[in-house]
Amino acid sequence: MRRRLFFELRYFLGRAPWDTGITPPEVVAFLDRTPPGRALDIGCGTGTNAVEMARRGWRVTGLDFSGRALRAARARAAAAGLKVDFLRGDASELRGVTGHFEYLLDIGCFHTLPPEGQSRYAQRVAGLAGTGGTYMLYTFLSNERADSLPSRASLERLFIPAFALTHFERGTDRQRPSAWATFVRAG
């Protein structure tokens, strides 16, 4: 509840520095090399990436718990004349999301979940990824102060062996350690 209000407030105040309206190059590179299928954008925010995927022919579901972000996402899709299935819900439950997806994307949502939410999320994501499906995660990472953010080791514990980790690239984001991780669903 507190997290949801935090995000609602940030969107309301226009203080959402992540909301750039630009699809990150890592996602563009994946979409450039992958034929369209079903995609799930977890914590889709105002729909920049969900709409970009739909523009490229993907059948997209976007989920977020912020009503304000989802209103903007629906308006973005409508303005582009594209159909995207936007759902309001909790990423750690992913209720109402069914079937299998070839591409699952999470930019900045997973790391906001509490540890028990992260475990449930990992189980749900594994169940929703089709064999060979790609799960791409952009996350803040824990630092020396041993905060509650994920580490590479905790990600591996949560997502392997359901997935193979195929790429892990560290970076910094507003002076905080971050990473792009790409997982492929094992058969």
Ligand SMILES: C[S@@+](CC[C@H](N)C(=O)[O-])C[C@H]1O[C@@H](n2cnc3c(N)ncnc32)[C@H](O)[C@@H]1O
């Ligand atoms: C840093 S923003 C990134 C938004 C979007 N992925 C982007 O790249 O613009 C994180 C998003 O995750 C959503 N979020 C955070 N925790 C969530 C949860 N437990 N369930 C659903 N959405 C959540 C927030 O409302 C927010 O839109």
